[in-house]
Amino acid sequence: MALTYADLLEVDLGKLGTAVSDWKKSVDALKTAAESARKGMRAKSDAARWAGVNASVTREFVTKTTKEISDLHSEASSIHSLLSDGHTELVALQKKIRVAVQQEAPGLGVRVEDIGGGKVRCYFAHVRGDTDERTQEERDSKQELEDRINRLVAHASEIDSSLARALAKSHGGDKHNAGHRSYESLDDAQAERAAELxxxxxxxxxKQYMELNSIMKFxxxxxxxxxxxxxxxxxxxxxxxxxxxxxxxxxxxxxxxxxxxxxxxxxxxxxxxxxxxxxxxxxxxxxxxxxxxxxxxxxxxxxxxxxxxxxxxxxxxxxxxxxxxxxxxxxxxxxxxxxxxxxxxxxxxxxxxxxxxxxxxxxxxxxxxxxxxxxxxxxxxxxxxxxxxxxxxxxxxxxxxxxxxxxxxxxxxxxxxxxxxxxxxxxxxxxxxxxxxxxxxxxxxxxxxxxxxxxxxxxAATTGSAWDADPPALHRDEETWKIMEKVIGRYNVASEDGLPHEAMKDSLARMGAAYIDDLNYSIMDWGGTGDELGRGRIFGESGDGSKRASFGQWEARNFMMLVAADEDGYQTLSAAHQVYSASGLASLEDNRDDGLAFAHNAAKVNGILDESRSHGIREEFKDDETAVIMEENKQAEWRKTLMTGVLTAGVAGGTALVLGPAAGVVATTVIPVVMESGASTISTAYGNHTMEYLQDNEYKNDPRALRDVQELERVGERGAWSPVRNYAIAIGMTQAEQLALNPEIEQSYLAGKSAISSNEKVSA
Known part of the structure; x- marks a missing residue:
């Protein structure tokens, strides 16, 4: 019978711990007895000069008895090792499941129900007066908790089954014949069973296949x-x-x-x-x-x-x-x-x-x-x-x-x-x-x-983490940076070696997101307006604690221009950049001049990304002007949703999405998660009804439709301005100062756009 959720949660493992201690005493006692038998009566028997029938019978009896005591010691040692390993693992699993059920679940407003078969389901408890509406983040957290609890129960069940099977083999079922299969650990027993299967x-x-996979999985x-x-x-x-x-x-x-x-x-x-x-x-x-x-x-x-x-x-x-x-x-x-x-x-x-x-x-x-x-x-x-x-x-x-x-x-x-x-x-x-x-x-x-x-x-080579790690993490150092520099040199709009294969573009976008801080840093001195000391002070050290290095202004721009031309690449880089910008500004609230310089540079990057995507749209739909307009509206709608959705939930909610520039690097875990959140939001941000409305009314001089379209066209400026507005409020800017700053940020944004739309040369 399989171990259940209730078993793992409620069983008193202290009794198993006592059994481990008792078997340890038995092992020690039997070890002493086995040594005494071997060095005492067996040694004397072997040395004695006996003759006749009595001699052969007695010597055989002594030999057999010595072996039985030794076998008892081996069996007891095996049982103790198995019980000890099993107890250690079950205690650890029980601790984890109790934390999940007794602390995490109530914190999420979730209850855990045993549905049999070693499975549980988690559900939100209804509270009187509650609308029962849940965010996607809340639903995801509930599902993650349910999956984790089920994994813990399944792991405990596998240990329980393996332990029972190994104990049976170690004992052998014959009370008159000690010593059968001996194991030094539970791992030995599980490996043996896996090999048998x-x-x-x-x-x-x-059924046997499931058993093999269960053993191997854990x-x-x-x-x-x-x-x-x-x-x-x-x-x-x-x-x-x-x-x-x-x-x-x-x-x-x-x-x-x-x-x-x-x-x-x-x-x-x-x-x-x-x-x-x-x-x-x-x-x-x-x-x-x-x-x-x-x-x-x-x-x-x-x-x-x-x-x-x-x-x-x-x-x-x-x-x-x-x-x-x-x-x-x-x-x-x-x-x-x-x-x-x-x-x-x-x-x-x-x-x-x-x-x-x-x-x-x-x-x-x-x-x-x-x-x-x-x-x-x-x-x-x-x-x-x-x-x-x-x-x-x-x-x-x-x-x-x-x-x-x-x-x-x-x-x-x-x-x-x-x-x-x-x-x-x-x-x-x-x-x-x-x-x-x-x-x-x-x-x-x-x-x-x-x-x-x-x-x-x-x-993996540029981020220091498996490409599909869950949760994702960044472990960058000087070597990963050098490989990323080669990637940027190879894959950009000015590359003499040609464009990347379509199947690589999603990876390039994620690599760009992982280095969004260094891409911003590389763009900073564009046009000769910044100085190296100021740039270093604003952006701080690189991920490995070393002095930050630049990919090169034009190289960074050309890479982003290539990646952001595609819709998915644009959304990935743009989401990462918005989060980085907002969190970076939050870390510079004590230095107004550096914060504003950072904001101007972030606006330029916004402009580069937006205009790169616009170029991509015009190239993709060059024979269909209506499709071009629809795609650009879609881009604008997504940007608006990004700013009010992902950014608000992440930064305003207090999540440390990105370490501040002064502290260093993009956070180790959250940027890719934000991109996923952005992508899931994107799929519902612009429903068919929105696009149909724009398409149906845009060319009919409908005043409301024209206002909507104009606002969507300006969302790039809004996208560049939104994190700056939050920063301006945080550092105590007056409304008049904010009004004066807004067009300055817009000019930086337009500078980023114009550097691409003006068809300037693409290499330094």
């Missing part, structure tokens, strides 16, 4: 468990065989339940491999595993001897690497080898795709994200996208040449300077990692997955 391969029932990041699990599979080749067989089994046909289980296994195996191959962990796999994986990378691994189905080792490993934060010493040599193999023959691995397949999901990437899994380049780039330290080294460290078998070739030279240069070539040939037939709708985006994965790897 894994040996079943595709023959696992769904232990994959535990290096003791993950190392034992991978060793139990046999070795690198056997690990790849297991994953490949399970992957093909789960992606074949239309069994959604089996596919879901396989997706969980893919993630669990990736997380486990990352922890098992980190040499800094106490338990880890030998360094030789990386070399063996490279050797297997270009070899065929047989998966189904009856059908002759085989895969290259790298195709299988690529599916696993998509999840987990890997150590650079493990993943980077693999990534380098894969890139070099791709350069020699871009279609090498693609030639292994099944021809004429009707099942487009069948392959080695059950996740369904970024390809079918036949191109290992995508897999390793996704792996780097979740491994920020490794990604940083991959794009900055000197390249190492590898032979076909994955061994280092010290005599060879490579014909590219760095992996950044190689992968960001405009003519880089990305494989179509898909089973879609040429000419079909599905095949149109077959070559998108590689650039998309490259964008993710660059995000």
């Amino acid at each position: 894994a040996k079943l391969g595709p023959e696992m029932s769904d 232990n994959a990041r535990d290096a003791d468990f993950s190392t034992d699990f991978y060793k139990s599979l046999g070795g690198p080749k056997e690990a790849l065989e297991f994953y490949g067989r399970m992957s093909l089994d789960g992606t074949m046909g239309d069994n959604k339940e089996r596919l879901a289980l396989t997706r969980q296994l893919q993630r669990n195996m990736g997380l486990a491999l990352a922890s098992a191959t980190d040499p800094d962990n106490r338990s880890h796999l030998p360094a030789s595993w990386s070399g063996e994986f490279r050797k297997l990378g270009t070899q065929r691994v047989e998966l189904n001897p009856h059908s002759g189905m085989s895969a290259y080792g790298y195709q299988l490993l690529g599916g696993i690497l998509r999840y987990g934060n890997y150590d650079a010493r493990f993943i980077n040599p693999i990534a380098e080898h894969v890139v070099q193999l791709h350069k020699k023959d871009p279609d090498r691995f693609m030639a292994n795709r099944p021809v004429g397949a009707s099942d487009l999901d069948w392959g080695f990437n059950p996740s369904g994200k970024s390809g079918a899994g036949y191109d290992p380049l995508t897999g390793v780039l996704e792996g780097l996208g979740h491994s920020p330290e490794a990604a940083k080294k991959f794009f900055t460290d000197p390249a190492t040449a590898y032979r076909e078998d994955g061994t280092v070739d010290k005599k060879a030279t490579l014909d590219f300077k760095s992996y950044f240069d190689e992968l960001n070539r405009n003519d880089f040939e990305w494989p179509p990692d898909s089973l879609a037939h040429a000419g079909s709708d599905e095949a149109k985006h077959a070559r998108d997955v590689g650039p998309n994965a490259l964008g993710h790897a660059l995000e």
